[in-house]
Amino acid sequence: xxxxxxxDALGIEKPVFQGGMAWIADASLASAVSKAGGLxxxxxxxxxxxxxxxxxxxxxxxxxxxxxxxxxxxSPFADEVAQVVAEERxxxxxxxxxxxxxxxxxxxxxxxxxxxxxxxxxxxxxMQRAGATAVVAEGTESGGHIGETSTMALVPQVADAVDIxxxxxxxxxxxxxxxxxxxxxxxGVQVGTRFLVADECTVSDEYKDRxxxxxxxxxxxxxxxxxxxxxxxxxxxxxxxxxxEKEGASEQELNELGTGALRKAAKEGDYEHGSxxxxxxxxxxxxxxxxxxxxxxxxxxxxxxxxxxxxxxx
Numbered sequence: 658x659x660x661x662x663x664x665d666a667l668g669i670e671k672p673v674f675q676g677g678m679a680w681i682a683d684a685s686l687a688s689a690v691s692k693a694g695g696l697x698x699x700x701x702x703x704x705x706x707x708x709x710x711x712x713x714x715x716x717x718x719x720x721x722x723x724x725x726x727x728x729x730x731x732s733p734f735a736d737e738v739a740q741v742v743a744e745e746r747x748x749x750x751x752x753x754x755x756x757x758x759x760x761x762x763x764x765x766x767x768x769x770x771x772x773x774x775x776x777x778x779x780x781x782x783x784m785q786r787a788g789a790t791a792v793v794a795e796g797t798e799s800g801g802h803i804g805e806t807s808t809m810a811l812v813p814q815v816a817d818a819v820d821i822x823x824x825x826x827x828x829x830x831x832x833x834x835x836x837x838x839x840x841x842x843x844x845g846v847q848v849g850t851r852f853l854v855a856d857e858c859t860v861s862d863e864y865k866d867r868x869x870x871x872x873x874x875x876x877x878x879x880x881x882x883x884x885x886x887x888x889x890x891x892x893x894x895x896x897x898x899x900x901x902e903k904e905g906a907s908e909q910e911l912n913e914l915g916t917g918a919l920r921k922a923a924k925e926g927d928y929e930h931g932s933x934x935x936x937x938x939x940x941x942x943x944x945x946x947x948x949x950x951x952x953x954x955x956x957x958x959x960x961x962x963x964x965x966x967x968x969x970x971x
Contacts, residue, residue, distance in 0.1 A: 659956055659963075663822040663844040666790055667749055667770055668723045670694030671956050673835075674793070674824055675948070676849030677727025677751055678801060678934065679703070680923035681860050684712045688719035689857035689948035698725040698751055706737040713745050723748040725772070730755030743767040751793065754802065756780075758787045772824065776804025781815045781823075789821060793847050796827030800850050800888050800936035803827075803878060809841070816842025830938035832958015836966070839959070848955065850936040855948040863926025864933055867892075871939035883908045890933040894918055 661672045673695035675687060679702035687697030699712045709726065716724055726747050728738055731754040739760040742750055746767050750757075753774040757764075764771055770790040775781045781792045794815040796808025804811075808827040816823045825838035826847035838846045852858060854865045867890055878888045879898045889895050898914060915932065922931025 659839075659960055661822070661839075661844040663791060663824065666822060667696060669696050671952060672824075672845030673952050673955055674698060674725070674751070674826075674845060674847035675852050676799075676801075676826065676847050677701075677725070677753070678849050678853075679729070680919050681853065681858065681934075682727065683859055684715035684719065686852060686855060686858045686948065687724055688716045689855065690852070690952060691716070691722040691724045692720045693949035693952040694722075695952045696723060696725050696749060698727050698749075700727045700729075701732065701734075701738045701742075702727075702729055703732045703734065704738075705734045706741040709738050710741050710745060713742075713747060725749035725751050727751045727753060728757070728760075729753055730757060739763070743769065749790075756783070756787075758783075761788050774826070775815065776806065776811070778811075778814050778818045781819050785819045785821050791822040791824060791844075792819065793824040793826050794843070795847070796825075797878070797886075797888075798828030798937040799826055800876070800934040803886050803888050805886075808838075812838060812841040812843050828936065828938050829955075830936075830941040832955055832960070832962050834938070835955050835959035836962040839963070846955070848951075850938055851942050851951055852948060853935070854942055854945045855951055856945060857948050860923045861926030863928060864922055864931075865945060867928070867933050868935055868939055868942055869944070871935060871942070873937070873940040875939055876935055876937055880911070883911070887932070888934065888936065890935045890939070892931070892933055893929045894932055 671694040675690040677698040677700040679700045682700035687699045690697035701709045743763045749770045751772045772791045773784045774793040794812045797803045812825045822844040824845040825843035878886045880886045918932035921927040922933045
């Protein structure tokens with residue numbers, strides 16, 4: 658069994674985070690991953706504190722295992738969500754889209770472990786100085802909002818730069834990816850795309866079917882022009898977005914086009930107008946299965962790969 662210092666720091670059995678995917682990572686999926694020994698994460702996205710609080714309490718009715726809430730710092734409700742996670746004494750807060758420094762004191766007072774998502778060495782160092790327990794180094798292979806550096810290049814540089822545990826994210830779908838992350842210096846992994854097809858994931862069947870049909874070249878990153886790239890499946894929506902971006906559409910025009918697109922994909926299965934966020938490993942996702950089976954496969958596969966690799970050492 659693989660057990661790293663990250664597990665001890667967060668009180669989890671297996672060093673697997675489930676990605677905090679907006680409109681996807683709710684109490685149903687997060688509780689299933691936590692019950693399986695990993696860290697299930699509820700995505701606060703642009704929701705208000707009341708919705709987030711309801712999800713936290715729903716998860717706690719399902720399990721007493723550690724879990725996390727992903728606080729999206731660009732949300733108009735970020736302040737109230739930051740307060741409610743402190744009041745609810747959420748075990749772990751994962752942050753994205755900004756610097757959580759202004760909330761760190763209150764979260765520390767509530768004994769919350771803070772694990773920011775970073776896309777650069779500079780931000781990782783800043784988060785360590787601010788008191789983060791660990792960081793998620795997320796490569797550009799991920800689905801959703803992405804940086805520019807690949808996981809293979811980012812993780813070892815972040816691991817060299819900080820003394821706190823590093824969680825690798827981006828392009829990880831099986832035990833081989835987990836083993837590679839450990840070799841790069843990570844103490845855990847964050848997986849998003851593969852959990853899209855978990856039985857407990859409440860996205861539309863259309864979304865799950867599109868992920869299962871995807872190949873290695875089925876994703877595209879749009880939004881680079883204005884500094885907010887997003888990786889998703891190639892669909893009529895993403896094709897139209899890319900066309901308008903190339904033709905010089907304004908940021909406002911593109912934002913208007915994208916408003917509500919993820920919800921349309923996740924909850925309505927709207928192939929024409931929805932944004933189906935998905936990582937580059939989509940072609941490796943081949944079946945629907947329980948979240949616990951995914952967690953076990955990731956860990957068992959990594960253990961097998963690591964044992965096999967030692968045979969080459971002379």
